[in-house]
Amino acid sequence: DTEVTQTPKHLVMGMTNKKSLKCEQHMGHRAMYWYKQKAKKPPELMFVYSYEKLSINESVPSRFSPECPNSSLLNLHLHALQPEDSALYLCASSQDRDRYYEQYFGPGTRLTVT
Amino acid sequence: AQSVTQLDSHVSVSEGTPVLLRCNYSSSYSPSLFWYVQHPNKGLQLLLKYTSAATLVKGINGFEAEFKKSETSFHLTKPSAHMSDAAEYFCVVSEQNSGYSTLTFGKGTMLLVSP
Numbered sequence: 001d002t003e004v005t006q007t008p009k010h011l012v013m014g015m016t017n018k019k020s021l022k023c024e025q026h027m028g029h030r031a032m033y034w035y036k037q038k039a040k041k042p043p044e045l046m047f048v049y050s051y052e053k054l055s056i057n058e059s060v061p062s063r064f065s066p067e068c069p070n071s072s073l074l075n076l077h078l079h080a081l082q083p084e085d086s087a088l089y090l091c092a093s094s095q096d097r098d099r100y101y102e103q104y105f106g107p108g109t110r111l112t113v114t
Numbered sequence: 115a116q117s118v119t120q121l122d123s124h125v126s127v128s129e130g131t132p133v134l135l136r137c138n139y140s141s142s143y144s145p146s147l148f149w150y151v152q153h154p155n156k157g158l159q160l161l162l163k164y165t166s167a168a169t170l171v172k173g174i175n176g177f178e179a180e181f182k183k184s185e186t187s188f189h190l191t192k193p194s195a196h197m198s199d200a201a202e203y204f205c206v207v208s209e210q211n212s213g214y215s216t217l218t219f220g221k222g223t224m225l226l227v228s229p
Binding site: 004006030031033040041042043045048050051055056088090092094100101102103104105106107108110 | 146148150155156157158159160163165204208210211212213214215216217219220221222
Protein backbone atom coordinates (compact mmCIF):
# COMPACT_ATOMS: atom_id res chain seq x y z
CA ASP A 1 0.00 0.00 0.00
CA THR A 2 1.64 3.23 -1.17
CA GLU A 3 -1.32 5.49 -0.58
CA VAL A 4 -1.63 8.79 1.21
CA THR A 5 -5.26 9.82 1.72
CA GLN A 6 -6.56 13.33 2.30
CA THR A 7 -9.99 14.56 3.36
CA PRO A 8 -11.96 16.45 2.36
CA LYS A 9 -11.31 16.65 -1.40
CA HIS A 10 -12.86 20.11 -1.58
CA LEU A 11 -13.50 22.71 1.10
CA VAL A 12 -15.16 26.11 0.90
CA MET A 13 -14.92 28.25 4.01
CA GLY A 14 -15.56 31.82 5.05
CA MET A 15 -12.91 33.99 6.62
CA THR A 16 -14.37 33.54 10.10
CA ASN A 17 -14.70 29.75 9.95
CA LYS A 18 -12.59 27.11 11.63
CA LYS A 19 -11.95 23.93 9.68
CA SER A 20 -9.42 21.11 9.55
CA LEU A 21 -7.71 19.14 6.81
CA LYS A 22 -6.80 15.53 7.46
CA CYS A 23 -4.04 13.36 6.03
CA GLU A 24 -3.48 9.67 6.70
CA GLN A 25 -0.94 7.05 5.65
CA HIS A 26 -0.47 3.42 6.68
CA MET A 27 2.92 2.79 5.11
CA GLY A 28 4.79 3.11 8.40
CA HIS A 29 6.38 6.38 7.27
CA ARG A 30 7.78 8.50 10.09
CA ALA A 31 7.98 11.85 8.26
CA MET A 32 4.93 13.78 7.07
CA TYR A 33 4.69 17.06 5.19
CA TRP A 34 2.20 19.82 4.33
CA TYR A 35 2.57 21.74 1.08
CA LYS A 36 0.58 24.60 -0.44
CA GLN A 37 0.26 24.79 -4.21
CA LYS A 38 -1.11 27.75 -6.14
CA ALA A 39 -2.28 27.39 -9.73
CA LYS A 40 0.51 26.81 -12.27
CA LYS A 41 3.19 26.83 -9.55
CA PRO A 42 5.21 24.09 -7.86
CA PRO A 43 4.28 23.06 -4.32
CA GLU A 44 5.68 25.16 -1.45
CA LEU A 45 6.66 23.45 1.78
CA MET A 46 4.76 24.57 4.87
CA PHE A 47 5.54 22.09 7.66
CA VAL A 48 7.53 18.91 8.26
CA TYR A 49 6.92 16.43 11.06
CA SER A 50 9.54 13.80 11.78
CA TYR A 51 8.73 11.13 14.37
CA GLU A 52 5.66 13.16 15.36
CA LYS A 53 7.74 16.25 16.18
CA LEU A 54 7.61 19.48 14.22
CA SER A 55 10.94 19.76 12.40
CA ILE A 56 10.26 22.58 9.94
CA ASN A 57 7.86 25.51 9.98
CA GLU A 58 8.49 27.60 6.88
CA SER A 59 7.38 30.88 8.49
CA VAL A 60 3.75 29.96 7.93
CA PRO A 61 1.15 32.39 9.39
CA SER A 62 -0.37 31.30 12.68
CA ARG A 63 -3.81 30.96 11.09
CA PHE A 64 -2.45 27.57 9.91
CA SER A 65 -1.85 25.20 12.81
CA PRO A 66 -0.46 21.70 12.17
CA GLU A 67 -0.94 18.72 14.42
CA CYS A 68 0.49 15.20 14.32
CA PRO A 69 -1.53 13.07 16.80
CA ASN A 70 0.27 9.84 15.84
CA SER A 71 2.66 8.48 13.24
CA SER A 72 -0.13 7.80 10.71
CA LEU A 73 -2.13 10.98 10.96
CA LEU A 74 -1.47 14.63 10.15
CA ASN A 75 -3.95 17.46 10.55
CA LEU A 76 -3.92 21.08 9.44
CA HIS A 77 -6.22 23.34 11.44
CA LEU A 78 -7.43 26.47 9.68
CA HIS A 79 -8.77 29.62 11.30
CA ALA A 80 -9.45 33.15 10.07
CA LEU A 81 -8.06 32.47 6.62
CA GLN A 82 -7.73 35.05 3.87
CA PRO A 83 -8.87 34.71 0.23
CA GLU A 84 -5.21 34.46 -0.84
CA ASP A 85 -4.99 31.21 1.14
CA SER A 86 -7.16 29.54 -1.50
CA ALA A 87 -5.00 26.80 -3.00
CA LEU A 88 -4.45 23.05 -3.30
CA TYR A 89 -3.08 21.69 -0.01
CA LEU A 90 -0.98 18.58 -0.43
CA CYS A 91 0.16 16.12 2.18
CA ALA A 92 3.14 13.82 1.71
CA SER A 93 4.97 11.18 3.71
CA SER A 94 8.38 9.54 3.47
CA GLN A 95 10.53 6.83 4.98
CA ASP A 96 14.21 5.99 4.75
CA ARG A 97 14.94 3.95 1.60
CA ASP A 98 18.66 3.25 1.52
CA ARG A 99 19.19 6.75 2.95
CA TYR A 100 16.88 8.44 0.45
CA TYR A 101 13.55 9.73 1.61
CA GLU A 102 11.12 9.40 -1.28
CA GLN A 103 8.06 11.50 -0.70
CA TYR A 104 4.64 10.07 -1.57
CA PHE A 105 1.91 12.63 -2.10
CA GLY A 106 -1.81 12.52 -1.44
CA PRO A 107 -4.43 13.79 -3.91
CA GLY A 108 -4.79 17.11 -2.14
CA THR A 109 -7.58 19.23 -0.70
CA ARG A 110 -8.81 22.07 -2.90
CA LEU A 111 -9.49 24.97 -0.49
CA THR A 112 -11.51 28.03 -1.42
CA VAL A 113 -11.75 30.91 1.06
CA THR A 114 -14.66 33.29 0.45
CA ALA B 115 22.19 25.65 -1.97
CA GLN B 116 20.48 23.40 -4.47
CA SER B 117 18.48 24.57 -7.47
CA VAL B 118 16.63 23.13 -10.42
CA THR B 119 15.98 24.70 -13.80
CA GLN B 120 13.39 23.29 -16.14
CA LEU B 121 14.26 24.75 -19.50
CA ASP B 122 10.79 24.72 -21.06
CA SER B 123 7.57 25.91 -19.47
CA HIS B 124 5.51 24.16 -22.18
CA VAL B 125 6.29 21.29 -24.58
CA SER B 126 3.88 20.26 -27.34
CA VAL B 127 4.11 16.91 -29.10
CA SER B 128 1.89 14.78 -31.28
CA GLU B 129 0.68 11.40 -30.05
CA GLY B 130 3.20 8.69 -30.97
CA THR B 131 6.19 11.05 -31.20
CA PRO B 132 9.09 11.21 -28.71
CA VAL B 133 9.00 13.33 -25.59
CA LEU B 134 11.95 15.29 -24.16
CA LEU B 135 11.59 17.38 -21.00
CA ARG B 136 14.78 19.14 -19.99
CA CYS B 137 16.11 19.67 -16.48
CA ASN B 138 19.38 21.09 -15.18
CA TYR B 139 20.33 21.04 -11.53
CA SER B 140 22.82 22.67 -9.24
CA SER B 141 24.06 20.85 -6.17
CA SER B 142 27.20 21.03 -4.09
CA TYR B 143 27.30 17.25 -3.65
CA SER B 144 25.95 14.10 -5.26
CA PRO B 145 22.26 14.84 -5.69
CA SER B 146 19.12 12.77 -5.34
CA LEU B 147 16.94 13.68 -8.31
CA PHE B 148 13.31 12.90 -9.02
CA TRP B 149 10.69 13.49 -11.67
CA TYR B 150 7.10 13.87 -10.53
CA VAL B 151 3.98 14.14 -12.70
CA GLN B 152 0.80 15.98 -11.78
CA HIS B 153 -2.41 15.54 -13.72
CA PRO B 154 -5.01 18.33 -13.47
CA ASN B 155 -6.47 18.69 -9.96
CA LYS B 156 -4.49 15.68 -8.73
CA GLY B 157 -1.59 15.09 -6.37
CA LEU B 158 1.98 14.43 -7.46
CA GLN B 159 3.01 10.96 -8.59
CA LEU B 160 6.63 9.82 -8.51
CA LEU B 161 7.76 8.88 -12.04
CA LEU B 162 11.36 7.94 -11.36
CA LYS B 163 14.37 8.70 -9.18
CA TYR B 164 18.14 8.91 -9.45
CA THR B 165 20.07 7.91 -6.34
CA SER B 166 23.55 7.19 -7.81
CA ALA B 167 23.00 3.48 -8.50
CA ALA B 168 22.73 3.84 -12.30
CA THR B 169 22.88 6.85 -14.61
CA LEU B 170 20.00 5.66 -16.83
CA VAL B 171 16.88 5.40 -14.75
CA LYS B 172 13.66 3.74 -15.88
CA GLY B 173 10.36 4.83 -14.44
CA ILE B 174 6.68 4.12 -14.76
CA ASN B 175 4.62 4.47 -17.95
CA GLY B 176 7.62 4.11 -20.27
CA PHE B 177 9.51 7.18 -19.05
CA GLU B 178 13.23 7.22 -18.43
CA ALA B 179 15.86 9.79 -17.51
CA GLU B 180 19.61 9.97 -17.83
CA PHE B 181 21.82 11.56 -15.19
CA LYS B 182 24.76 13.40 -16.77
CA LYS B 183 27.07 14.81 -14.15
CA SER B 184 29.31 16.63 -16.65
CA GLU B 185 26.28 18.51 -17.99
CA THR B 186 24.44 18.71 -14.62
CA SER B 187 21.36 17.46 -16.45
CA PHE B 188 18.59 14.99 -15.76
CA HIS B 189 16.37 15.07 -18.85
CA LEU B 190 13.16 13.04 -19.02
CA THR B 191 12.33 11.10 -22.18
CA LYS B 192 9.71 8.78 -23.58
CA PRO B 193 9.90 7.15 -27.03
CA SER B 194 6.23 7.56 -27.91
CA ALA B 195 3.78 10.00 -26.32
CA HIS B 196 0.28 8.98 -25.34
CA MET B 197 -2.67 11.29 -24.84
CA SER B 198 -2.73 10.31 -21.16
CA ASP B 199 0.79 11.74 -20.73
CA ALA B 200 -0.59 15.30 -20.94
CA ALA B 201 0.19 16.75 -17.51
CA GLU B 202 2.57 18.98 -15.54
CA TYR B 203 6.02 17.52 -14.90
CA PHE B 204 8.31 18.63 -12.07
CA CYS B 205 12.04 17.97 -11.82
CA VAL B 206 13.06 17.85 -8.17
CA VAL B 207 16.32 17.72 -6.22
CA SER B 208 16.12 16.28 -2.74
CA GLU B 209 18.25 17.06 0.28
CA GLN B 210 18.37 14.40 2.95
CA ASN B 211 18.15 15.47 6.56
CA SER B 212 17.93 13.44 9.73
CA GLY B 213 14.60 11.65 9.40
CA TYR B 214 13.15 13.60 6.47
CA SER B 215 13.93 15.21 3.14
CA THR B 216 13.45 18.69 1.71
CA LEU B 217 12.57 19.04 -1.96
CA THR B 218 13.57 21.82 -4.32
CA PHE B 219 11.18 21.93 -7.27
CA GLY B 220 11.69 23.23 -10.77
CA LYS B 221 8.97 25.55 -12.05
CA GLY B 222 7.38 22.73 -14.01
CA THR B 223 6.89 21.82 -17.66
CA MET B 224 3.40 21.43 -19.07
CA LEU B 225 3.31 18.61 -21.63
CA LEU B 226 0.62 19.01 -24.26
CA VAL B 227 -0.18 16.01 -26.48
CA SER B 228 -2.22 16.46 -29.64
CA PRO B 229 -3.93 13.67 -31.58
